[in-house]
Amino acid sequence: MLVQGERVAKLLAGSDNANVKDIVVEAVAQTGSTNADLMQRLPTLALPVLRVADCQSAGRGRAGRAWRTAPETSLTFSLAWRFERPLHALLGLPLAVGVALAEALQVLGVQAQLKWPNDVLRDGAKLAGVLIETAADGGAGQATWAVIGIGLNLGVPPDLEFELGRAIGAAPELQKQPRETVLAIITSALADVLVEFERYGFGAFIARWQAFHSYAGQPVKIIDNGRIVQEGIAAGVDVMGRFLIDTGAGQAAVLAGDVSLRLQEQAS
Incomplete structure (x- = not known):
């Protein structure tokens, strides 16, 4: 043991x-x-x-x-x-x-x-x-x-x-x-x-x-089943634990489902 x-x-x-x-x-x-x-x-x-x-x-x-x-x-x-x-x-x-x-x-x-x-x-x-x-x-x-x-x-x-x-x-x-x-x-x-x-x-x-946020202020993408569904700058998290991302259309909140978070330069 x-x-x-x-x-x-x-x-x-x-x-x-x-x-x-x-x-x-x-x-x-x-x-x-x-x-x-x-x-x-x-x-x-x-x-x-x-x-x-x-x-x-x-x-x-x-x-x-x-x-x-x-x-x-x-x-x-x-x-x-x-x-x-x-x-x-x-x-x-x-x-x-x-x-x-x-x-x-x-x-x-x-x-x-x-x-x-x-x-x-x-x-x-x-x-x-x-x-x-x-x-x-x-x-x-x-x-x-x-x-x-x-x-x-x-x-x-x-x-x-x-x-x-x-x-x-x-x-x-x-x-x-x-x-x-x-x-x-x-x-x-x-x-x-x-x-x-x-x-x-x-x-x-x-x-x-x-x-401890690893991607704070960096360009990131959210991938769902191999498809990019959000792109922008990592802003942090909210009181519900959702991921906040600043996009060209404003700030979006992403729920944790079966999605992946990647840096922009990382492969999908």
Whole structure:
């Protein structure tokens, strides 16, 4: 096992952060998908659960895309978290999670940037991805469970960049630290952001997201099914987590569907 769950649990329990005290930690050598594992168990959960796997054979990214992992060069985990909010009140959650991840990486000495809606970049290449799945609590009220999956590249497997045809971001300096420490710091940042998000919504995170905005002020394009649907200058995000782009016809707000954001000079 690369990650010792009991060590992560002790780090969280021994921290000064009250928001992490109730998190149950699970660590497994291999599974299909930590997100899928937790989604199946939501009806039985009473507390937040952090599930980390050394290897995920069916890891997924946004829009069902496969997320490639290798035990030695990646850190993959999911956090199940219950919100006392209905689903429609969770707009902007993926962006708030991105803020938590970028801020945690900054504490760890890694300067990252955020690409709307749910990518974390380093030097322009994808360092981490976020996949959030939700389900109604099923009990009284309008509570919602969110399962937040994160894949973080610690290194780059040989030939993977050639195979994918693009650069891959990595944080090899984190391989020198205990994985349990890295995971505990990220989990603590996540818990703080999730508590704040429940109280105030995404509006409380706009400035923090903008501080990490990778494409701020740059010419970009929005692509939907291979077709450019918007072009202009990246302006930022709004209180609903929509991407704002200044076009010749004024400012447009783009919802996060199965669309892609690219710099103008990047291929479609």
